[in-house]
Amino acid sequence: MLWKIKALPRCSDLVWRACKNILPVRKRLTERGLIEDPVCPLCGEQDETVVHALLLCNEVKKIWFASPLAIRINDNEVTSFERWMCCMLSRGHDDGMIMVFTLAYVIWSRRNQWVFNNKMLQLHEVIAKTNSLLATGLPDEKPQTLNDVTKCRDDCFNISIDASLRANVLFL
Numbered sequence: 001m002l003w004k005i006k007a008l009p010r011c012s013d014l015v016w017r018a019c020k021n022i023l024p025v026r027k028r029l030t031e032r033g034l035i036e037d038p039v040c041p042l043c044g045e046q047d048e049t050v051v052h053a054l055l056l057c058n059e060v061k062k063i064w065f066a067s068p069l070a071i072r073i074n075d076n077e078v079t080s081f082e083r084w085m086c087c088m089l090s091r092g093h094d095d096g097m098i099m100v101f102t103l104a105y106v107i108w109s110r111r112n113q114w115v116f117n118n119k120m121l122q123l124h125e126v127i128a129k130t131n132s133l134l135a136t137g138l139p140d141e142k143p144q145t146l147n148d149v150t151k152c153r154d155d156c157f158n159i160s161i162d163a164s165l166r167a168n169v170l171f172l
């Protein structure tokens, strides 16, 4: 079911790893004796589990709500990332689910940028990055506002486009 969603492979892979509970979140690394501090590096308030890192962290809830899908994450309803995702998959339409997968990926990337590069992407940057990834992930429809494509690696393109227009096309 998860692989039917035509998100970018890296986004689907992240969602799959999150559902399997195998992301290297701090709680897990602590349990394995690799680090000592299980606390979330973004909010500093709770242990960083997968469901916290991707959904329940207050720093992350803002992103879900600010997205075009305006998703509210309710602490009382969300018990695990996998359950939440199953619920979303059973209700969401494909375009919406591609955005959900992409947002989860960007949220995890943002966390890693903070942990490893000490760089915190702001809300508007997160949404812009999500829109940019969504535009790259449309194989059968070329972005009409594509300004520049630079091949930098075999599997990586830098693409500069008007991403907000693209998002409107998808989710109106």
Ligand SMILES: [Zn+2]
Pocket: 040, 041, 042, 043, 044, 045, 046, 052, 056, 057, 058, 059
């Ligand atoms: Zn947190």
